[in-house]
Amino acid sequence: MGAATSWRLAKRGVHVVCFDRHSPPHAQGSTHGESRIIRTAYFEGAWYVPLLQEAFPLWRELEAISGERILTMTGALMIGDATSDAVVGAQASAKEHGLDAELLDTDSLRRRYRGHVVRDGDVAVLDRQAGVLNPETAVGAMLAQVPQVVRDTEVKSIAELRSSFDAVVVAAGPWTPELIDWIPLRVERQVHGWFSLARDADWFGPDRFPAFVRQSGESSFMYGIPSLDGKTVKVGRHHDGETTTPQAIRRRVDDSDVDPLRLLTSTYLRGVSGHVTRTLTCMYTNTPDGHFVIDFSPEDARVVVISACSGHGFKFAPVIGDIAADLVCDGGTKRDISRFSASRFAASHVPGDHGDHD
Numbered sequence: 001m002g003a004a005t006s007w008r009l010a011k012r013g014v015h016v017v018c019f020d021r022h023s024p025p026h027a028q029g030s031t032h033g034e035s036r037i038i039r040t041a042y043f044e045g046a047w048y049v050p051l052l053q054e055a056f057p058l059w060r061e062l063e064a065i066s067g068e069r070i071l072t073m074t075g076a077l078m079i080g081d082a083t084s085d086a087v088v089g090a091q092a093s094a095k096e097h098g099l100d101a102e103l104l105d106t107d108s109l110r111r112r113y114r115g116h117v118v119r120d121g122d123v124a125v126l127d128r129q130a131g132v133l134n135p136e137t138a139v140g141a142m143l144a145q146v147p148q149v150v151r152d153t154e155v156k157s158i159a160e161l162r163s164s165f166d167a168v169v170v171a172a173g174p175w176t177p178e179l180i181d182w183i184p185l186r187v188e189r190q191v192h193g194w195f196s197l198a199r200d201a202d203w204f205g206p207d208r209f210p211a212f213v214r215q216s217g218e219s220s221f222m223y224g225i226p227s228l229d230g231k232t233v234k235v236g237r238h239h240d241g242e243t244t245t246p247q248a249i250r251r252r253v254d255d256s257d258v259d260p261l262r263l264l265t266s267t268y269l270r271g272v273s274g275h276v277t278r279t280l281t282c283m284y285t286n287t288p289d290g291h292f293v294i295d296f297s298p299e300d301a302r303v304v305v306i307s308a309c310s311g312h313g314f315k316f317a318p319v320i321g322d323i324a325a326d327l328v329c330d331g332g333t334k335r336d337i338s339r340f341s342a343s344r345f346a347a348s349h350v351p352g353d354h355g356d357h358d
């Protein structure tokens with residue numbers, strides 16, 4: 001989010017300095033692992049769709065100026081039973097915005113996607129305006145547009161910067177609670193793994209196997225990325241991770257992390273072996289309702305804070321960067337960000353409490 005904001009500000013000719021405590025792209029926060037899903041039939045809320053429709057051309061703009069390949073269109077499947085949030089929500093977004101999406105019944109799902117084990121009653125929304133982004137390449141490409149990136153330099157307080165700059169945008173991901181205490185955030189450890197494909201499983205390529213989110217039960221979500229190397233698929237659980245902090249996170253991945261992923265792949269995917277070639281830990285920074293915060297500080301209208309994660313923010317990065325640039329340059333934005341105000345948590349929030357709010 002910081003790289004995206006810096007890119008969009010630099011594009012407007014603003015003198016912007018991007019500070020990072022690490023040297024991005026890096027694997028210490030939330031933006032690594034070579035792939036992130038972007039989709040449009042958004043089950044999390046139809047109000048995200050206009051932002052998503054803006055995101056695609058901005059990602060293409062970034063590709064054009066950098067010469068890098070960042071977005072691979074694969075389509076996306078939201079799989080679940082007909083009453084699941086993933087299916088119902090994706091359908092509602094598609095209907096409201098007239099999206100290129102299709103409801104697949106159980107038979108069609110079975111027929112078209114051999115890689116999925118389809119149970120009786122499983123259906124899916126096929127979202128054609130969807131694909132996979134490469135986060136490391138994207139961050140590198142955005143920062144290449146920013147004249148001044150100060151790496152390996154921790155900002156200790158917002159006040160420290162505020163005296164030297166006209167405005168400050170805080171996009172500190174899971175470190176945000178160290179800098180501000182007026183958004184209730186819970187940092188969650190997440191593990192994803194790359195599973196080897198069986199020798200004859202040739203149905204996982206990005207041209208034939210859409211990225212997917214699969215809901216089983218009320219709140220259990222897994223996601224998968226088509227095989228980008230021809231040898232593995234990347235699979236993760238959405239949420240269900242332990243509460244952590246960037247300092248305390250358990251980086252070592254053990255059987256208690258891999259076994260649930262192995263169970264999901266053996267239950268829901270056909271042609272994937274139990275062999276894991278790689279794993280990664282990453283962090284979600286969750287708001288209580290799973291939606292983003294993009295807002296001014298209640299104490300200082302020259303400070304903008306972005307917490308655009310809750311496990312689904314990356315796809316929006318260039319739009320959110322542009323919104324932050326609007327807020328800094330114009331004091332407001334024409335995009336509807338009313339759902340992302342921090343004040344929605346004001347009543348329930350005890351300042352300084354960063355406990356488990358989910």
Ligand SMILES: Cc1cc2nc3c(=O)[nH]c(=O)nc-3n(C[C@H](O)[C@H](O)[C@H](O)COP(=O)(O)OP(=O)(O)OC[C@H]3O[C@@H](n4cnc5c(N)ncnc54)[C@H](O)[C@@H]3O)c2cc1C
Pocket residue numbers: 001002019020021022024028029030031032033035036037038153154155156171172173174175176179190191192236282283284307308309310311312313314315316
């Ligand atoms: C496993 C996993 C899978 C995901 N899958 C998807 C997906 O498929 N699709 C999707 O859209 N989203 C997905 N997300 C969410 C998405 O990756 C995040 O929303 C997004 O990357 C958040 O970026 P960020 O800039 O907020 O945080 P970060 O990437 O963590 O960046 C914060 C930056 O701030 C720097 N920083 C922090 N504190 C300071 C300080 N005091 N001084 C200087 N620098 C500081 C850090 O070094 C870091 O570079 C996923 C997330 C994870 C973890």
